[in-house]
Amino acid sequence: MDLTGRVAVITGASSGIGLACAEHLARAGVAVVLGARRADRLDTAVRAIRDAGGRAEAVPTDVTAQADVDRLVARAGEAFGSLHIMVCNAGFGYYGTVEQTEPDVMARMMDVNFMGTFFGTRAALPVFRRQGHGHLLIVSSIVGRRGIAQMSGYGATKAAQVGFAESLRTEFAGTGIHISVVFPVSTETEFRDAMARDYGHSVTGLGPKQSVDHVARAMVACVRRPRPEVYPHRMSRALAVINAVAPAMADRLVARYGRRRQ
Numbered sequence: 001m002d003l004t005g006r007v008a009v010i011t012g013a014s015s016g017i018g019l020a021c022a023e024h025l026a027r028a029g030v031a032v033v034l035g036a037r038r039a040d041r042l043d044t045a046v047r048a049i050r051d052a053g054g055r056a057e058a059v060p061t062d063v064t065a066q067a068d069v070d071r072l073v074a075r076a077g078e079a080f081g082s083l084h085i086m087v088c089n090a091g092f093g094y095y096g097t098v099e100q101t102e103p104d105v106m107a108r109m110m111d112v113n114f115m116g117t118f119f120g121t122r123a124a125l126p127v128f129r130r131q132g133h134g135h136l137l138i139v140s141s142i143v144g145r146r147g148i149a150q151m152s153g154y155g156a157t158k159a160a161q162v163g164f165a166e167s168l169r170t171e172f173a174g175t176g177i178h179i180s181v182v183f184p185v186s187t188e189t190e191f192r193d194a195m196a197r198d199y200g201h202s203v204t205g206l207g208p209k210q211s212v213d214h215v216a217r218a219m220v221a222c223v224r225r226p227r228p229e230v231y232p233h234r235m236s237r238a239l240a241v242i243n244a245v246a247p248a249m250a251d252r253l254v255a256r257y258g259r260r261r262q
């Protein structure tokens, strides 16, 4: 599908997967509206996209505030006349046992990772319904498909996104409205820096890794040809299958591919 003239909103677009996704979509001819809290980062990204010939706008956004997310999504219509693609990507992680995970950290993680997705979806769906088409992409994690040790809180927020998306997919099956879930494995982004900045510790992924460009390319391919699920690291799909048919075997397998606290 030719994406020229399409319009996308991307949350968490100030760094990592969201920024790469915005850049790749813009290169494919999509007008992009970038949302995140760090306005300076968004401005730099918008300038770079415009300098490269793309169309971009920035809206400082905290995805835990519904009014912010509504404003972000409305900007797509104001600036570019429509909305075709909504990418709910903003998120952060926490590593630790359940006892180490303070309730306020858990609540915050649910607010950003899940409620941010809920608000983004809630803002975009009325537009999609009106026009009879649209594509919602939700960035979960392979950890949302198959949990790993000491990321139970994070895994719960990522699994919540999956349950939400599967239900929506059923509602919109056979229509022009597509719902896709993206399941990245460990990706080199600011994810670990954000954890260190906000919680004083970070993690190292022990399993396979991929680049943000690799994830972004897989996402753009999914926008061109909508699919329910995107596993940018192809082999990770096998983990989802093994977990469904032989969960005890998956327990042993993921013990080798966990994360290490730093």
Ligand SMILES: NC(=O)c1ccc[n+]([C@@H]2O[C@H](COP(=O)([O-])OP(=O)(O)OC[C@H]3O[C@@H](n4cnc5c(N)ncnc54)[C@H](OP(=O)(O)O)[C@@H]3O)[C@@H](O)[C@H]2O)c1
Binding pocket: 011, 012, 013, 014, 015, 016, 017, 018, 035, 036, 037, 038, 039, 041, 061, 062, 063, 064, 089, 090, 091, 092, 093, 112, 139, 140, 141, 142, 183, 184, 185, 186, 187, 188, 189, 190, 191, 192, 194
């Ligand atoms: N990196 C990995 O290994 C990995 C693997 C699987 C899945 N993921 C998922 O990929 C997504 C993107 O993460 P990343 O790896 O690209 O990390 P990242 O570089 O830290 O990016 C996270 C983005 O989310 C934004 N964000 C955080 N809290 C926000 C809030 N309250 N409101 C608005 N934006 C907020 C951040 O921007 P501001 O700080 O400027 O607000 C940033 O743009 C997340 O959902 C994460 O769970 C990551």
